[in-house]
Amino acid sequence: MAAPAPVHRRLWLTAGSLTIAFIVLTFAGVARQYTLQLAQSHDESVKQLVHSSLTANYVGGYIEYVATLVLLVGLLLVARLLRGTSETTGWLSSCMSGSIVTYTAVTIAAGFAGGAAALYGAHHGADLTSATMVNNIRNFAFFLSGGLTGVFAISAGVAGRLTGLLPRWISYAGIAVGAFAILAIPGSRIGMQNVSTMIWFVWLLLFGVVALRSGGRRTAAVSTPAARVPATV
Numbered sequence: 224m225a226a227p228a229p230v231h232r233r234l235w236l237t238a239g240s241l242t243i244a245f246i247v248l249t250f251a252g253v254a255r256q257y258t259l260q261l262a263q264s265h266d267e268s269v270k271q272l273v274h275s276s277l278t279a280n281y282v283g284g285y286i287e288y289v290a291t292l293v294l295l296v297g298l299l300l301v302a303r304l305l306r307g308t309s310e311t312t313g314w315l316s317s318c319m320s321g322s323i324v325t326y327t328a329v330t331i332a333a334g335f336a337g338g339a340a341a342l343y344g345a346h347h348g349a350d351l352t353s354a355t356m357v358n359n360i361r362n363f364a365f366f367l368s369g370g371l372t373g374v375f376a377i378s379a380g381v382a383g384r385l386t387g388l389l390p391r392w393i394s395y396a397g398i399a400v401g402a403f404a405i406l407a408i409p410g411s412r413i414g415m416q417n418v419s420t421m422i423w424f425v426w427l428l429l430f431g432v433v434a435l436r437s438g439g440r441r442t443a444a445v446s447t448p449a450a451r452v453p454a455t456v
Contacts, residue, residue, distance in 0.1 A: 380396070
């Protein structure tokens with residue numbers, strides 16, 4: 224059964240708030256962490272892995288970790304809100320849920336854990352080559368996770384159009400952003416992944432604003448069963 228209108232509206236407000244909170248927390252966390260990219264110079268590796276503050280990096284990493292958990296619960300809610308009533312939108316909802324769960328697993332297990340291990344090792348006697356190699360696991364996890372955000376954005380965009388619950392522009396933008404995120408992976412070496420990530424953040428921010436302002440107020444494009452007419456004798 225469909226949720227009552229006030230409950231449905233509160234769920235959209237929650238989804239929008241969590242999406243925007245993720246962006247705020249992520250930038251707050253990243254501002255305190257090292258950002259050693261693939262194939263940067265030896266001096267830059269020493270500066271970021273050995274000489275940076277371990278405490279500051281771990282505080283920033285924890286904030287970003289919390290942001291990822293916020294994103295997980297927020298986008299799982301979005302997947303539920305956009306599931307519609309048809310088999311197609313139900314499948315798209317499953318794609319959204321699966322992609323964000325996998326994205327969270329990759330980000331935490333390979334991204335955060337790899338980065339923290341590289342930093343810890345560099346501060347406790349590990350040679351720089353080994354620490355940099357572990358850090359590159361973090362970088363490649365970041366590159367490949369773009370495909371998962373791409374699946375989510377494309378699925379959300381298509382589901383938004385099929386259900387009528389999202390404006391056309393945010394739906395089509397989601398499809399475009401998702402496609403670019405997937406196509407940008409081979410260009411990560413030249414920074415395309417950084418561009419696609421920033422575009423993903425912008426789309427999430429716009430989605431959050433839409434969810435706060437009008438989410439749940441649009442009429443879903445779903446069919447309802449025709450009322451039964453009692454047979455006359």
